Amino acid sequence: MNNTKIWLSSPHMGGTERNYVQEAFDTNWVAPLGPNVTGLEQDLESYLGHEAQVGALSSGTAAIHLGLVLLGVQAGDTVLCQSMTFSASANPILYQGAIPVFIDSEDDTWNLCPVALEEAIRSEIEKGKKPKAIIAVHLYGVPYQIEAIRTIADGYGIPILEDSAEALGSSYKGQKCGTFGDIGVLSFNGNKIITTSGGGAIVTPTAALKEKAIFFATQSRDAAPHYQHSEIGYNYRMSNICAGIGRGQMEVLDAHVQLRRDMHDFYVDVFKDIAAVSVFTVPNSDYFANYWLTAILVAPDAAKGIDREALRLALDQANIESRPLWKPMHLQPIFEHYSYYGSKVAETLFENGLCLPSGSNLTDNERIRIKEAVMAFFSKE
Numbered sequence: 001m002n003n004t005k006i007w008l009s010s011p012h013m014g015g016t017e018r019n020y021v022q023e024a025f026d027t028n029w030v031a032p033l034g035p036n037v038t039g040l041e042q043d044l045e046s047y048l049g050h051e052a053q054v055g056a057l058s059s060g061t062a063a064i065h066l067g068l069v070l071l072g073v074q075a076g077d078t079v080l081c082q083s084m085t086f087s088a089s090a091n092p093i094l095y096q097g098a099i100p101v102f103i104d105s106e107d108d109t110w111n112l113c114p115v116a117l118e119e120a121i122r123s124e125i126e127k128g129k130k131p132k133a134i135i136a137v138h139l140y141g142v143p144y145q146i147e148a149i150r151t152i153a154d155g156y157g158i159p160i161l162e163d164s165a166e167a168l169g170s171s172y173k174g175q176k177c178g179t180f181g182d183i184g185v186l187s188f189n190g191n192k193i194i195t196t197s198g199g200g201a202i203v204t205p206t207a208a209l210k211e212k213a214i215f216f217a218t219q220s221r222d223a224a225p226h227y228q229h230s231e232i233g234y235n236y237r238m239s240n241i242c243a244g245i246g247r248g249q250m251e252v253l254d255a256h257v258q259l260r261r262d263m264h265d266f267y268v269d270v271f272k273d274i275a276a277v278s279v280f281t282v283p284n285s286d287y288f289a290n291y292w293l294t295a296i297l298v299a300p301d302a303a304k305g306i307d308r309e310a311l312r313l314a315l316d317q318a319n320i321e322s323r324p325l326w327k328p329m330h331l332q333p334i335f336e337h338y339s340y341y342g343s344k345v346a347e348t349l350f351e352n353g354l355c356l357p358s359g360s361n362l363t364d365n366e367r368i369r370i371k372e373a374v375m376a377f378f379s380k381e
């Protein structure tokens, strides 16, 4: 039987990407910038709606960094950040010499807990420093509690940097993720919902902010015939070649979101009679998730030898990749000495959670292999 590796999430080309890249070669737009970059930005702007302004960058991490720069975060400032996330959400805080303060998750969306967030804001203000920004993440494509987080942010006058790296194609009450923050961030890394091989974008509510972001991303060149600089610059723009891949990927984005959602339905069906497992699902119909990765929680049962790690190893034996959830930032060696507000929600999710193969390119045969491996694991005594 075919036993090739089943990946968590691998690139899935639609077919037309090559045409855009070929065109870039044919017209010698191999240098950075060019028509594909402008085209991808326009495609994203019309996809996101809500008058979003999009600047294509070299990565999602670069977009988060520039977002902090645009929000005026400086050395010594405090930035609140969801603890349960990929380290790329938090590292740019350190790039700026600012101080991260980590916040627990809540059980419904696995994202920022409003109660812990407000406690953190109050306590940091009491200590004498109002936080400069809130980094909120839509984990695995499930939107955070949009209204509750916005109410708190506005109540204290703190801007939201919306890390939508995993949530292109997700929405809340019909509005696309990426457009809820004072600044939004997208990623087109190789494992994301669409890919440009590597890339990202910054989403801003105004053309002026987009212009400023692009200014910073292209070495902060002042208007002069020579190279003149009065601000720190970065080399964060996307290349015209990468953007060509992105233009082709935009043509299949909605189809691929549907395929990821089909994978989620598949897992709901696989686990429907397995009491130890719950499949991470949106709390209600206001939320629309792209289900970038389908994640499950495994209730440990020592007597039966069942827990998240045992399931992961069993899948690995069958050459099926799965991965624990993001290890919370406040537990990471690089971040563990910073403040943390909340209890043990993120920690418990990390202990019991597992991400399963969720690519839009998984075949029927691969689904059968996954189902068989899961059934074999849970049928043992």
Ligand SMILES: *Cc1c(COP(=O)(O)O)cnc(C)c1O
Pocket (backbone or CB within 6 Å): 059, 060, 061, 062, 085, 086, 088, 089, 137, 163, 165, 166, 186, 187, 188, 189, 199, 200
């Ligand atoms: C992937 C990811 C990023 C970083 O995006 P890159 O394009 O890989 O730099 C940031 N935040 C989250 C939550 C991510 O999943």
